[in-house]
Amino acid sequence: MRRCRPYRSYPVYLIDFWISHRAEMLGALAQHVVLTLVATATAIAIGVPLGIVAARRPRLGAALLAFANIVQTVPSLAMFGFLVAVPLIGGVGARSALIVLFLYALLPVMRNTVAGIHGIERAAREAGVAMGMTARQLLLQVELPLAMPTIVAGVRVAAVVGVGAATIAAAIGAGGLGDYIFRGLSMTDPTVILAGAVPAALLALAVDATLGWLERGLTPGAARQRRVTFRAVAATAIAIALIVTASFALSGRWGTRVIIGSKNFTEQVILGELLAQTIERATNLRVDRRLNLGGTFICEEALRAGAIDAYVEYTGTALTAIFHQPVVPDRA
């Protein structure tokens, strides 16, 4: 008789799994952090200026926010899948994932920038103008500092959502903690799912707490400016340390020649790995592995778009799903 694992011992299995996979786990965590961080940073760099423009020009602002709103409503898995087929910006791997994550992060950052600027007391703005501030001085010395807590709140939402959405980026070969979730799903092994899901949730909570702390520190009157400056510096230092660590962990993944893909179940991963090692042994080419892509459709699109060079397909699947040929049954 088959015995199920007792529920209570999941933590034990989980900890065992983490310990035995620790190097790989740290790499996945680093990838995850880099994906979220780069996407959020880009969203800040582009979303804040767009928000400022949107706050100044209501009609343009409404159009920008409408666009960002629509993007937000597209399910992330659909967007990842769609982007695989888009030339130039698309494909599989971290770059496409970053574009999707950036688009998701854009709305909260932009919307909160607009809200922050609109929320400034009329008297403060009027006093600035009446004292002879130029538009630029007003923006840098009054509007942005006063809108900052609201903007940081938007960044906080963007980063937390980003940590979650980045798990789905594993479907297009961007790596990260989502790899474990997809692997666990295809193995129907809850331990492996949790091995990715628990750190992702903890990461989201940590990001939320850090940015919440920064947000409270930036609220005028809540704290002295010096302490706020210290917090900003500390947060930046932590972020930079994470980026540096993570880019070391990731550096092996970039600058390669032949890209081998695979679908997201064990046999495919093994086949992909066999193919990769065969090429590595027989040639001097460097091989980049994009294993665990989320299914036939994504592999096919990636192949067509040139984002991967090869993956192993089955004749039956190729005939029906890719070439859309009718199935000819044997005559009995």
Add this chain to the structure above:
Amino acid sequence: MAASIEFECVHYRLSSGVAVLEDVSFTVERGEVLVLVGRSGVGKTTVLRLINRLLLPSAGTVRVEGRPTTEWDPIALRRRIGYVLQEVGLFPHMTIGRNIAVVPHLEGWPSDRIRARCAELLELVGLDPVSYEGRYPHELSGGQRQRVGFARALAADPPVVLMDEPFGALDPLTRSEMHREFRRIQERVRKTVVMVTHDMGEAFALATRLGVLAEGRLVALDTPEAIACAGDPRIRMFLEALPPVPVVSRVSH
């Protein structure tokens, strides 16, 4: 004495065509305190905003120091005009010292000069520089904030100060204390002040000359003594709204 501010047949209309000011003419001499009174919405604030070129007249000319505001660079003009609002408009994210230093900072003064000026102004408005410079606006009472607002308006030593219902949000005791303070400070700095208020008592307490605005027009402009004896119903209306007419107590110049 040379005229510091001059309104010549000034009209101001909103873009909707509604006339806010019609044919307003007056001059303010250097060092004078002109107080304009009128009901809410009668265009008092518009007069102030025309002076520092937050608005331009629809017709007529506003001159500051002999030059029409249309010919002034708006930024340069505003830095020569202090502005005090009812809500004060101190920047909540800046210390008191930094708030006072805004215009000197914009003008690029060296930091030791800004520091000295800031301490001097806090002394002038009756706040101890050592204990107040580093505080934030929310840590101060309404009256203290208004003192800081006045110090900020004076920071770059502008020849003209505009005050928009500066004491309107204060309780009556603090308000009369601020009136005394204002007279004491004005005695020392001798700025050209244009103040608007809907409080006739305040107007009598502070004005060198007093103007009454009604329906977009300046219906009277004279010394407080002359206004107090006027027979025009549009002026009597304000006088009758006062509690038993107070003895006019002014520091004589």
